[in-house]
Amino acid sequence: MLLLLPLLLGLVVYVFQERDQYYLNYVHNFFSYIFKIEFLERLNLESRVLELAFQISMSIIMTLYVARLTNALTQQKTFGGVNTIEDLKGVRITSADFFQTYVEIVGGRFIPLPISEAIESDEDLVASIRSSESPYFMFDTLIIYHLAKRNCDISLAVKDVIKFDCGVVWASDAPQEIKTKMDYGLIKALEAKSQFVRMTEAIESFGVTVDCPGPDGYTYHVR
Amino acid sequence: MLYMKQLFIWLCFLIFLLFARKIHATPQKPYVLTFGIFSYVSDCNPNDSSNFSAMRGYEPTLVLDAMRLANLTYGVDIIFYCAVYESEYTVFGPNRNTSTIGSFGGLFISADQAKQGYTLSLLTMDSGLSIG
Numbered sequence: 001m002l003l004l005l006p007l008l009l010g011l012v013v014y015v016f017q018e019r020d021q022y023y024l025n026y027v028h029n030f031f032s033y034i035f036k037i038e039f040l041e042r043l044n045l046e047s048r049v050l051e052l053a054f055q056i057s058m059s060i061i062m063t064l065y066v067a068r069l070t071n072a073l074t075q076q077k078t079f080g081g082v083n084t085i086e087d088l089k090g091v092r093i094t095s096a097d098f099f100q101t102y103v104e105i106v107g108g109r110f111i112p113l114p115i116s117e118a119i120e121s122d123e124d125l126v127a128s129i130r131s132s133e134s135p136y137f138m139f140d141t142l143i144i145y146h147l148a149k150r151n152c153d154i155s156l157a158v159k160d161v162i163k164f165d166c167g168v169v170w171a172s173d174a175p176q177e178i179k180t181k182m183d184y185g186l187i188k189a190l191e192a193k194s195q196f197v198r199m200t201e202a203i204e205s206f207g208v209t210v211d212c213p214g215p216d217g218y219t220y221h222v223r
Numbered sequence: 224m225l226y227m228k229q230l231f232i233w234l235c236f237l238i239f240l241l242f243a244r245k246i247h248a249t250p251q252k253p254y255v256l257t258f259g260i261f262s263y264v265s266d267c268n269p270n271d272s273s274n275f276s277a278m279r280g281y282e283p284t285l286v287l288d289a290m291r292l293a294n295l296t297y298g299v300d301i302i303f304y305c306a307v308y309e310s311e312y313t314v315f316g317p318n319r320n321t322s323t324i325g326s327f328g329g330l331f332i333s334a335d336q337a338k339q340g341y342t343l344s345l346l347t348m349d350s351g352l353s354i355g
Contacts (some may be wrong), residue, residue, distance in 0.1 A: 142264065181293035
């Protein structure tokens, strides 16, 4: 609109003026309105009306642009504009009940995940997240990677706001011999092949279908 | 004297019950390790808990490798069961199966679990919670 309107009106004024003057001069003048105020002189009535219409339309366009930009910035501010952990303070974050403490640790406002007891698949989880109407959600990094690959409107905003280790949880009466042997085996197994290599192999073995573009930390086998 | 004899019999019976309960409650081989479905970390068929061919993912593979390196044999020393969180087969279930000695599959190593009487292995995976 900003490019076409000055061109069109410049040509129209050129026709109205009926002067022995190159038409690009008029087009140039209309384009110059965008960058500086330099009014044309000795215009006839029709040209002045057109010039006025052009100025009004430019005002409307610029006003709309500023209004929409302001709205977008306000919306971003309202929803947090999350880029770092610091941005999470006061932000509504949905998650499972057992992650409530972690949401509160990072300063977020915990919104319980709706129908969490009925979640049996990724599709159920995505539907539940959407129905919560929270702009953000907290889950295991790997799950967010997974969801983002299949749902293009989901992305990773802040990675690993809480770090933790996983392991085997033993019952109190588990034989000590087994626990000791397994600890030894785990050390040796991870020495032989790192977590990253193992995880990459695991993901590839699932034959993940990638629907959405975007870089991430894992490699995927694309069907 | 008769009372003493009866008391002795009851005492023996009580000791027998306690001993029998202890034997019954002690996990027996093959021990059971359970895991549930958790993204690429662990996957199985919940409708066929002992279907080994359906078990896959990062942690089952790692634990199997660890067993092999520790000279533990699958099927003899340990078997895997596919079990959703807090079902009777996991270590967390209120009616835990007596052979179940542990669970894995993206389970956090946390102080809470230690307080509840569970013991924890060395780490199988470092991970994190992210905001999406």
